[in-house]
Amino acid sequence: MAAINITNVSKIYAGGVEAVKSVSIDIADGEFIVLVGPSGCGKSTLLRMVAGLEAISKGTVEIGDRVINTVEPAERDIAMVFQNYALYPHMTVYNNLAYGLKNRGTPKAEIDARVAEAARMLEIEQYLTRKPRALSGGQRQRVAMGRAIVRKPAAFLFDEPLSNLDAKLRVTMRGEIKQLQKRLGTTSLYVTHDQLEAMTLADRLVVLNGGQIEQIGRPLDVYHTPASTFVASFIGSPAMNLLRATRDGPRLHFGSQVLESDRLSALPAELTVGIRAEDLRVARTGEQSLTVKVDYIEELGAQRLVHGTVDGKKLTAALSPEIALAETVALTIAPSRLHFFDVTTGKRLAQAPDGLGGRREVANTLEAAVG
């Protein structure tokens, strides 16, 4: 168990390409951190630098107060779970688990005990004498986890460990990883491109884009107060609607359509408005609303995704499946639920703090800034 401190870490490749740009993350002991971002955002590179599989170009990585920049991977007291399991194909499951311990000179009796314990925990006891090729994908993933567990390392590193599994198994394994990490209390760094996986697993999320951190925060904080349009569109499914609007006093103009709110005073005249699909609801008569022209509908069972356009701009709304739909539908949203972003930088803009929602939002922002 140990804290991991990543300080101003950069990765610059031979051609001058900067894959990771001065990233700093302080990971508390026992914390589960998920690095999430699209392909090529540098999340795997960052993880591999912590693992020692890539050299650190700039900055320092500390694991439990020890700078490990030049320490051999095997000496870093970490264990890694790979996307394609990376089991030793010529060894039995038992030997796969025991290999790292044997190389560290662990006594035979203790190896036996630790392997047995890990096998029991992961329910792979009956496969210990098998070779990896005789196992299914899920079983292999368990063995890969077991190989990490038996070492009792200071930290687990996960490199998209569930990507090779089918959808159903992924959900089960996700739950198991979460439980296991809670039980063992081992500091974990987990890389994924799946925002759902990131939301469900993380104590804190790190959203990366183009080698830089866009936002660090608890999953719900990131969801409710995305720091930028990038985070807003990446976290959450369906993605947050982002509409260009102009402000004219208390009125927001979406082309020809208008929403009114008394909390817009601090905002610029041109802005990007973010609307979560589930924050939209059908307007009652007399309520202010946006008229949405319906293009098509996705039925998800529990809810219904309505894809349409507002004044020519795409908008998705998650509505209750009971509501009858016509060609156009009038939707409304509580003004406190609107998100505002700068048009050029994409950064979040604060709402004027009045009304209940406004206060909650400020509290969140403060918390995010402090935490």
Place this chain on the structure above:
Amino acid sequence: MTNTPLPSAMSGTLTAPAAGGFWHILGRRKSASKPPEDTSAKRVQFNSPLLPYLFLAPQMAIIFIFFYWPSVQAIQSSFYLEDPFGFGSTFVGMANYTDVLKSGEYLGIARFTAVFTALVTFFSLAIGLLLAVKADGVIRGNATYKTLLIWVYAIAPPVAGLMGMMMFDQHIGPLVKFAAFFGWDIKVGLDYSDTAFAMIVVSVWKQIPYNFIFFLSGLQGIPVSVREAALMDCRSGFRRFWTVILPLLAPTGFFLLIINTTYALFDTFGVIDVMVKDKAANNPITLVYKVYMDGFRGNDLGGSSAQSVILMIIVFVLTIFQFRFIERRVHYS
């Protein structure tokens, strides 16, 4: 005219078991290299049941005409005493075999062949593996390294033998000069052990690129993530090599072991020929060269055929032995 069956008979007996082994392994390697998930790969369906046999026919014809038919011929003529000038032949039963096996000269050559084969196989495998591991580790300019190392493979055996002769030449050979520097007076073609040494060096040198190519592709077939996992599990690079890399190279190694054994037994003919041809002294030769000497120089077709049948049996037994006892330890992933 009576000579005609012999050359083909010789090549037949020499290569048939080797070729059989080769195809067998290739087939296994192909099926074995696929991960278990991929077994549902598309199967080609033929409209007519005869069609696949028709596709196979040219290859089967070549194997039959050039390998099996000559083998049968060799076995047949090994029981006859052929007239050197082609005026008929006499059935002599096992006499050709007993003559050969009782001959002290033949047994001496057999002993040398065993030593020669073992040394050539061992060193060409070991050096090929060493170079492959080192070239695999090179990051910058590795294409150049690989090309330079593979280059030698394009040289025909007799040319390699000639180049080897140059290197070991009494007057201009750099290796001779180099050895003289340490007080060793190499006399290739005159001194038995010096000739043997030169033959082994040239044969090994000729075979290294072949082994290098296979080992390198074997190394590159090992998943990067498995190596990385080993990197996290084991500090010592040497230990990692023995416990993870080498076992995963075993299928390649086993395949090369068989190929190299047959190479050392048969394909070194050109090298040996260049080194000992027209040299009067008692020079080391291998069994294959002896077959050629007795058949073509001595015109003893029966005895020569018997020798090639014996060689065929040796290779057959060797291949069975390798598959029974060594392949068991090989892991096909």
